[in-house]
Amino acid sequence: MGTSAGGVSALSTILQALPEDYSLPVIVVQHRSSDLNTTLEEVLQYKCGIRIKQADEKEFIKAGTVYFAPADYHLLVEKNRSLSLSFDMRVNFSRPSIDILFDTAAEAYGGKLIGIIMTGANGDGADGIRTIYRYGGVTIAQDPDEAQYPTMPQAAIDTSCVRHIFDLGQIVNYLLAVGGKETFTDE
Amino acid sequence: MIDSQELTELLESIRFVYGYDFTEYSEASMKRRIDYFMTGNKIDSIHELGKLILKDDSSFEQFVQDVTVNVTEMFRDPAFYKSIREKMIGRLATYPFIKIWIAGCATGEEVYSMAILLKEEGLLDRSVIYATDINQKALQMAREGVFPIDNMKAYTTNYIKGSGNGSFSDYYIAKYNHVLLDKSLKQNIVFSVHNLAVDKSFNEFQVILCRNVLIYFNQSLQNKVINLFYESLCPFGFLGLGNKESLLFSDKRKKFEEIDRKEKIYMKTV
Numbered sequence: 001m002g003t004s005a006g007g008v009s010a011l012s013t014i015l016q017a018l019p020e021d022y023s024l025p026v027i028v029v030q031h032r033s034s035d036l037n038t039t040l041e042e043v044l045q046y047k048c049g050i051r052i053k054q055a056d057e058k059e060f061i062k063a064g065t066v067y068f069a070p071a072d073y074h075l076l077v078e079k080n081r082s083l084s085l086s087f088d089m090r091v092n093f094s095r096p097s098i099d100i101l102f103d104t105a106a107e108a109y110g111g112k113l114i115g116i117i118m119t120g121a122n123g124d125g126a127d128g129i130r131t132i133y134r135y136g137g138v139t140i141a142q143d144p145d146e147a148q149y150p151t152m153p154q155a156a157i158d159t160s161c162v163r164h165i166f167d168l169g170q171i172v173n174y175l176l177a178v179g180g181k182e183t184f185t186d187e
Numbered sequence: 188m189i190d191s192q193e194l195t196e197l198l199e200s201i202r203f204v205y206g207y208d209f210t211e212y213s214e215a216s217m218k219r220r221i222d223y224f225m226t227g228n229k230i231d232s233i234h235e236l237g238k239l240i241l242k243d244d245s246s247f248e249q250f251v252q253d254v255t256v257n258v259t260e261m262f263r264d265p266a267f268y269k270s271i272r273e274k275m276i277g278r279l280a281t282y283p284f285i286k287i288w289i290a291g292c293a294t295g296e297e298v299y300s301m302a303i304l305l306k307e308e309g310l311l312d313r314s315v316i317y318a319t320d321i322n323q324k325a326l327q328m329a330r331e332g333v334f335p336i337d338n339m340k341a342y343t344t345n346y347i348k349g350s351g352n353g354s355f356s357d358y359y360i361a362k363y364n365h366v367l368l369d370k371s372l373k374q375n376i377v378f379s380v381h382n383l384a385v386d387k388s389f390n391e392f393q394v395i396l397c398r399n400v401l402i403y404f405n406q407s408l409q410n411k412v413i414n415l416f417y418e419s420l421c422p423f424g425f426l427g428l429g430n431k432e433s434l435l436f437s438d439k440r441k442k443f444e445e446i447d448r449k450e451k452i453y454m455k456t457v
Contacts, residue, residue, distance in 0.1 A: 057431050058213075058406050070431060073402075076215035079191060085402045085431050086216045087258055104215045 002098030002128065004031040004120025006148030008040065010168060011118075015066060017172040018050040024179040026066040027055070027077065027105065029096045031120065034072035041068055055083045069096035076104040092124035102128025111136030114178070116171060117162075118142040120152030126159050133161035140174070143167045189218050189225075193233040204241050207251065207321075208384040211408035220254045227253075252324040257400065261296040261334075261342040264430050267398075268304055268349030270450040275425050276308050279393060285314040288392045288419065290383060291400030292318040295329025296342075299358075300349075301396065302372040307352055311375055317390065319381035330378050332368035334359075339366055383412050388419040395420060399429035406436040413437035420455040427452050 003010055007030045018026070032040065045052040048066075055067040055075055060082045067083060069075035074086040074096050091097035102115050102125060115132035117125045119142060133139050141162045144150035156162055166174065191214070198210045198217075209217060221236070230236045240247040262268050279285055285305075292298050298318040305311040320326050339359070346355040359366040381389070383400070395416050401409050416426055417439045426443065428451040434440035443453040 057402055057433065058409075058436065073431060074216075076213070076219075078213065078215050084213045084215055086213075087399050087402070088216065088219070089258060100219070103219075107215075107218075 001026065001028045001116045001118065002030075002102065002120070002125040002152075003028070003118045004094075004098075004122060004124065004149065004152055006119035007031070008044075009119075009148065010142065012044060012047065013168045014172055014175070015044060015048045015050060015052065018048070018066075018175065018179070020049040020051070020064065022050050022064045022179050024175075025061045025063055026050070027061070027069075027075070027083070027101060028066060029069045029075060029098045029101045031094050031096070031098075031124070032069075032071040055085070057083070057085055059083050069101065071096075074100045076100060077108040078104070079108050081108060092122055094122070094124045098125035099128040099131075103131045106131045106135040106137060109135075109137070113137035114140065114175075116140045116142070117153050117156040118168075118171075119147040119149045121149045122152060123155040125152060126155040129156040130159045130161045133159075133163070138163055140164045140166055140171060142171065189222055189233055191218075194218060194221070197233055197237050200237060200241055201247075205247060206385065207382065209254075211384060211405050211411075213403055213405055216403060217254070224250060224253045248323075252322055255320075255322045256325060257291065257293040257322075257403070259293045259296045259399070260338070260345065262300045262345035262349045262351070263297065263398070264450070265345045265348035265350075267427065267430065267450045267452075268300065268351075270447045270452055271304060271427070272308065272350050274446050274452060275394065276310070278423070278425075279310060280308070282393055283313065285310060285394070286390060286392045287314060287316045287394040287396070288390070289316060289318045290381070290395060290397040290416075292320050292329055292378070293322065293325045294334075295325075295332065295378070296334070297396065297398065298329060298376055298378075299332060299368050299372055300346075302376060303346075303351070303353075303358055304349075305375075306372065311372075314375055316376045317392075318376055318378045321380065321382045321384075323380055326378050326380060330373075332373055333365050334368070336361055336364050336366050383415065384408060388415055390419065391421045392419055392424055393421055394425045394427070396427040397429075398427065399432070401428065401432045409436045410438060413439055417442060417455060422455060422457045424455045425452060426455065 041052050052066045076084045129139050139162045141153040141156045144154045146167045147153050202208045240250045289298050343355045359368045444456050446452040446454050
């Protein structure tokens with residue numbers, strides 16, 4: 001998932017709906033600056049059943065966990081399904097960048113990936129959506145009419161690579177439908 | 188997007204031909220950097236890239252320089268420098284002579300930050316800082332000590348947050364849109380090339396800093412490098428890592444004591 005301005009509220013709505021034994025892993029880039037001593041993960045965990053944590057260097061991705069990119073680092077997914085950090089240049093003025101997460105996740109998971117772009121004020125993530133689509137994954141954008149900041153989901157939609165335009169309620173239903181019952185196997 | 192198999196073969200060839208070992212770097216960011224290099228040089232395939240850099244030394248050098256560049260700042264993560272003042276300086280002051288290794292120094296911002304800190308603590312005169320990196324172009328820039336003026340405002344904020352007790356502007360002169368760091372800071376610094384993936388230990392140090400370099404290495408290489416650092420530290424020597432790094436993948440992790448868990452400062456125990 002990728003979000004920017006207005007993202008915490010959107011994420012809150014979605015993540016609160018996911019159960020503790022949710023069968024898929026969730027990886028999130030929420031644009032965040034290093035100036036704020038943010039306890040984003042703690043604040044969200046308070047309200048959520050599913051486990052919420054900041055991604056740790058080379059940590060293996062597990063089901064039923066939400067991994068957040070730390071402030072001021074890019075988050076990358078490795079082929080062996082672990083998470084790496086990088087301090088390379090900003091992409092779309094952003095670090096962490098949604099494009100980098102989505103590109104590397106697509107390479108690691110191929111078609112077994114759902115990419116979701118929600119509220120935000122810049123175009124980060126649009127290229128990433130295109131990549132996920134090309135690798136056969138499912139691409140979802142939050143309905144720009146509902147999004148607090150429509151620019152980011154709209155930019156994703158403009159790539160013509162978004163399969164579903166959903167409001168938050170529909171995103172929740174979709175995620176529960178795909179991740180509620182199937183078992184996820186760590187390969 | 189680059190094919191993994193082709194990439195692995197290229198990196199093996201590079202190791203064979205030039206002795207540079209990138210095979211244990213974190214794959215995802217290495218791929219991105221190589222992709223960026225190829226786009227910038229209008230190279231369409233790994234095959235073409237291989238033909239270019241395996242045959243032509245200067246193309247290979249350019250490739251290394253572009254692919255190993257690491258971004259850095261002065262007094263980056265000010266809390267780390269604050270912790271150095273509070274937790275390391277006391278012990279360091281007891282040594283008649285202090286040797287510090289800054290591994291993966293890139294363009295030198297961290298090196299000069301350490302020099303400033305030591306100067307303010309009255310320890311610079313009896314210290315030598317060995318600053319190494321794989322990237323010769325970055326090292327040359329580090330030697331010159333010239334930095335863009337645009338960055339200085341942010342660095343000043345970092346400096347103050349890191350408990351700097353002087354005036355940051357005392358340490359440099361501004362000229363047009365660059366600043367030149369003071370000569371007195373350079374006297375106790377030795378810059379040289381060193382490849383963490385391949386080279387051996389070259390001295391024994393009281394302090395080794397290696398921040399936001401290990402994140403570019405896979406777990407296996409991280410372990411090898413921490414071993415190298417362990418061997419290069421004197422008893423009770425300090426190791427400082429980047430704030431998202433750790434000794435988790437090192438088989439020597441029990442041989443270090445946590446001095447500052449948050450800022451990733453460790454001490455070699457015996």
